[in-house]
Amino acid sequence: MDSGWYLGPVGACRAIPAPLRGLEVSRELAGTVSTSLDGARTLYRATQPRSWPLAWSSLTEDDASYLELVGLGLVGAPLRLIDPMCRNLLPVQVATGGSYRRDTSRWATTGGSTAGWVALSDPPAAAGVRGAISWVRSTTGSATLTISDSADRVPLVGRRVRFSVWARGSAIAVAAAVDAYTAAGAVSTTTGPTATLHATDWRHLAVEYTPATDRVSAAPVLTVAAGQSASTVVTTGWQIALYDQPADQPQDWTKGGGAPEVLAGSEQDVTYVRWRRYRHRLLLLERRV
C-alpha cells in the first residue's frame, strides 16, 4: 500500500515513501510585521507559502535516485506534491471561494456569466471563510464556474476523487461536476446530481469521479444547465479529496492546498547509512499558495 505521498509532474506523479515523522511544514510570511511606537502591530501579508523539509532515514536506491533526480531538476516541471495530511487538493484561493486574495483571480466562467468576490457574514458552518464567489448569470443559457488556470488542476493518481461545494442563491438547479483531462488536453465531464438552491440556506453539492486510465488531472466545475432562470449563485467551500478507502470517509471541507506546485532542489543531501540504504533530505518549496 502506498503512503499517500506523491511527487512528480502531472501525469507522472510517483508514490514516494512517507517521510520521517515530526515533519514541520512551516509557512513563511511574504511580508512583514511592523510595530508602532507604542507596540501595536500591523501584519503585512502578500502571501504565505509553505515548505516541506522532507527527510527519510532509510530509502531504497530506487526511491533515493528518484528523489535526487527531482532535486536536480531532471524530472519534468512543474512538480506537484500530494500531501496526504491535507485533504483538500484544490488551491486555497479556489477552496475558499476567492477569499484568499479577495478577488476572482484563478476563477473562470463560461456561458456569458461573470464572477465577483463578496464578503460574507454567514458562510456555511462547515466552511467558515470570509467570503465567496458571487457568480452572476445574466441569461438563461447554460453556464459554468470553474478554475481558470490549468496549473490549478488536481493531479489524478488513479484514485477516486470527490468534488464537493457549498452554494446558495435563487431557486435554480445546479450541479457539481468534474472535468477530467488527458495528457493531451482532451476533456470529459462527469456531472453529479442537481440540487435546487435556496436563497439563504447553503446547499452542499458533490460528485464522485473514478479516473479512467488516460486521465491525468481534474478541474472542479459548478454547472447550470440551459433553461434555468438568470440568477446569482454564491458559492464557497470547494473541495476535491481522494475518496477511495473507507478510512477516508470524513469529507468535511478543509482549507485546501493538498496538491501544491513545488520547487525542489534548493537544499538536499544524501547520507549513505548502510549498504544500498540512503538517508535523504529534500526541501520542497510551495511555488504559490
Place this chain on the structure above:
Amino acid sequence: MTDLRLYPATNGPTTYALAGAGGAVVGLEFTVTTGSWWIKALHLWRGSWDLVGPVPMAVYQVLTATTGTLLSGTAVDLDVHGLGWLTATLPTLVPIVAGQAYRLGAHVPHGVNTTSGYWSSGPGSAGITNGALSAPSEAASTGGFQSPAAPAAALAYPSADGAGATWWLDVTVTDDPATAGASPLAAAADAADQEPRTLVVIDWDRSGAHPLADVSPAVTRLTVERAVTGGLPAQVSLIEGEIAAELELTLGGQLADGTDTFTALAQWQAGSPLYLAPIYGAPVTADLGLATDAGAQLERQFTGRLRALECDSGSRTVRIVALDPAEGVRAPITLPAAGMQIGDAIAIGDRWAMPTQAVIDFVLRKNAIYASPAPHPDAQISATGHGWLAAEVGRSAVPRISGASVPAADAGAGWTAGPFDMLAVAGSWATTQATYQEFFGRQPHTPVAGTGVGIGAWVRVGNNMGLPAGEYRALFQLFPLLDHAAFRYELGIWANGSLGGYILANGFAQSIATTAQWMYIGVHFQNMTNGQTRIRYRQNSTTTFGDIATPALTSTVAPFLQCTAWIFRDWSNFHVWYDPNPPAGAWPGESHTPQARIDPGYNLLTHLPDIVNRDSWDVIKECAEAEYGLVGFNRYGVFEFRDRTAVDPTTVQKTISTDRGLRTMGTAGTTDSVRNIITTETTAAYLHYPAVIFATRDVLEFQSPVGVSEYLVPLPYGAIGFSTITLPRQPNASWTDQTPWGYVSVQAAAPTVEITSGITVTLTMAADRLAVLTVRNFSDFPVRFATTSGSPALRAVGWALIEEPARTEEVRSPGSVELYGPRALPIPASPWRQLTAPLSPVAGGLLATLSNPLPALDEIQVNGDPTLQTGHTVRLVDSGGIGSLRGAVVKIRRTLDGALTDALSTRPLAGPALGIADDPESLADSTMIAAP
C-alpha cells in the same frame, strides 16, 4: 451600505441662466422618508463653461419657507472644474432626520444651468424619488415652491420662489456611517492585517496591448517617491513648488504567463521579446492597494515614462526607474514679444497684465499638451486669449488698447473665466471702446477660386445679450490685400445674437437659437470657380451656408495675412486657417478634452522676460515659483498648475497615531527658522512709443547699389515694429540725435552730396525680433545712409521695452525683531517678479509664519496608506510623547517591500500661539492661506 442620489444616472442640460450682478443663491428641497441617513456629498451640475466658481454650498434644515438653520458641518466649497456633475464631499458625515425637510443651497457668482418648469410641469412635477431619498414636487414643497432662487451676494438660506425651474443640485446620502466616510481602501489601510496589492504596467511598445505589459507578478520591491520642492524655508506651511515623482522597481522571478522576467527584459539577447526594441520612454503606471472586504482596491500612485532599465545577472533581477511626464516637456521655448504699453498701464492699471496661466499654457502647447483645443494643423493665426493677446501661431502686433475709453462698468481685469476652465479675453460692447489686437498670419492669402479661409473661436454670445437693438460689431477681420478697403473677410455679431459672415459689406446673418453662453462659432469662406464665395456658419454644432459674389481683386496681395481681433465680446481659442474645403464633421477647436489643469495664478506680468530657446520645464518651474504656485504632473500623469491657495490645509485627511501606524517621529526647533523681515524686489517694464527700435551703426551699413536691396535686421529684445513702415527721408540739415525715424541719403561715392529723390526705404516685421529692411534705390547713385558730415543716419521707430527702476519693499515684525534681533528673508528678484502687488500677500503670510520659531518635523515613518497623497493634511498623534501635531504632506516615499511603508515629510501648520500644535478650534494660520 447604500448610497443614494436623486440623479444617479441623469445628466442636466447645457441651458444656462445668468444670475444678476453679485450672483444668486439657488436651492433644492429634499428629505429622507425613513431610516437613518447621513449626508455624504453635495453636487451641482455644470453643463456649460459659463458656470464658474467659487460656489459655496451648504444644507439647511427647513423651518419655514423663508427661515431655516444651517446644518453644522455641511458648508463646503465646490471645486468648479470640468463639465458634468461636480461633487463637494463633506469632511465628515452629517446626520439628517427622516421626515424632516432640508434645503441644499449654493451661491453661484455668475449663473447656473437650468431647466425651466422642471418641478411645476416637467419631469419633477410628481417629485423625484430614489429609494428613501426624495425631492418633493413644486406643490408638495415647503411654501409651495421647490428649487428656490434669488439674487444674493453671498450664500444664505434659499428662500425665494424659483418659479418651478430646477438648478440641477443633488445630494448623496448614505445609511452606513461606519464605512461610508472613508473608502474601503482607507479603512483597510488602518486595519491591523493587511494584504498589499500592486499593479505595474509598462507599455513596452506603446500599443496599449503588449503581452508583457503587466509586470506586477515579478515585482519584488517598489518605491514611489512624490515630492514637492519649493523655494521657501521648511517651516513655512505654504505648499508650493515643483511636484516630481519617481518610481523604482525591482523585478525578479516570473511574469504571469510563466515567462522568466530576467530573460524577457534583458533585451540585448535575441531571445528577449523586447530584443533591441525602443523601450525607453515607454508609458509606465503603478497602482498600489490592499485587499478589502469590497475586493482588492487599487489607487493610482504613478504615471510616467521608463527612464532606466538595469539588468543584474548575478541576482537575476531587473531594476527599473521611471520618471513623471515632466521628463518629456523639453521643447525649446522662445517667448513672443509682448508687453503692456506704458500709457495703458498709467490709464487703466494692470487690466492687461498677463497672469501665470498665459505663459504656462503657451509652454505646454509647444509640448503638445492642450488644456484647450489645439489650433487647426494648418493654422495661420492662433491666439488662445488665456491671459494674453500674444499669438501662438503667426505673430501679434502691439496690443491697441485705448485705456481711456474703457467704460467704468468694464474696467475690471482684461481676462474672464472662459471655456475649458481657462481664461478668456473679456470683451466690452460699448461703442467708445476701441480695443483690438492685430495679428499676422504665417503665409499670404490670395482670395481667388480654389482657396478658402476659416475662422473659429469660442465666444460668449447668444440671443439675449441685452445690447442696444440693431447694433453690430465685427469680431474678427482678415485682410489678405495690402489695401484693407479692397478686400476683407469678417465674422461679426449683431446685438440680437445673429452671426454675420461678410466679405466687405456682402454676406449673411445667421441667428443663434440659444441664450448667451460660451459657444464655438466659426465661419468658412470658400472661393468657388463660379465667381461665388460660399459662406458657411458654424454654431450650436450645425453648419449653414449662403453664396455671394466674390469681389474682384484691386490691390496687391499682402506678404502676410493681417487680422484684427476686436474685443467687443468675451472670446478665446481664436484661430484662422487656410483650407479650400470646409471642415467635415466637427470644426477644428469645437470640442476638446482638457489635457491639463492650469489655474490663472496670482502673478501678473507687465512684459514677457527675454526667453530664447530655453528648456520648457525650466520656464514652467520659474514662472510658477515666482508666485509660489504648485506645478507638476499628478499621479494620473495630468499636468497641473495650482495657485498657492489650492491646497486646503484645514481639512485633516488622515490621523496617524502611535497606537496604529506611527513608527517614529521627531521635531527640531531652532532660532534659524526665525525670519522677521521679509523683503521683495520687483522690476516692471513697459512698452514705450515712440522709441528707436533700430538704428544703423556705421556709414557703410546698408550702403546699397541702384536697384532693390534687402537686409535682415535682428531687433533687440522687447522691440516691436510696425508691420510695414516706410521711413521718411530727412534733409541732412534737420537730422539730429533726437530724430526718431527716417534716414539721410548721400551718394556713396561722394558722401557729402545728398540724394533727395528716387529712394524708398521700408522696414517690415518678418517675425518676432526680426525685420526686413528694403532699400529701393532708383536714384542714379549707389546710396549711403549717413549725414554729409559722416555720421550714420538711418533709424526706425516702434515700441521698445523699457525697464522701470527696481522696486523694493519690506514687511517686518517689530516684536520679533525685538526678541530675536533682525533676521531677513529676501524674496529674490526674478525676471518673473515684476509687480509688487501679487507678492505682498506672500510676504505678509511668510512673516506671520516665520516671525516666531517653529519646529520642523523630521521624516516620519508610518504604515503605508495608498490613499494618502502629497498636499494632504495629516494629524500625527504621539499621545504622551511629542503630542498631537498637524502637518501638510510635501513628500511621500512609499515603499512596498514586504511591508507597505510611507516616509512622510511635512510642513507644519502654524496655530496662532502653539506653533505646529494641533489646534482644531482655530485651525491653521490663515493669513498665509487666504492670500491674496
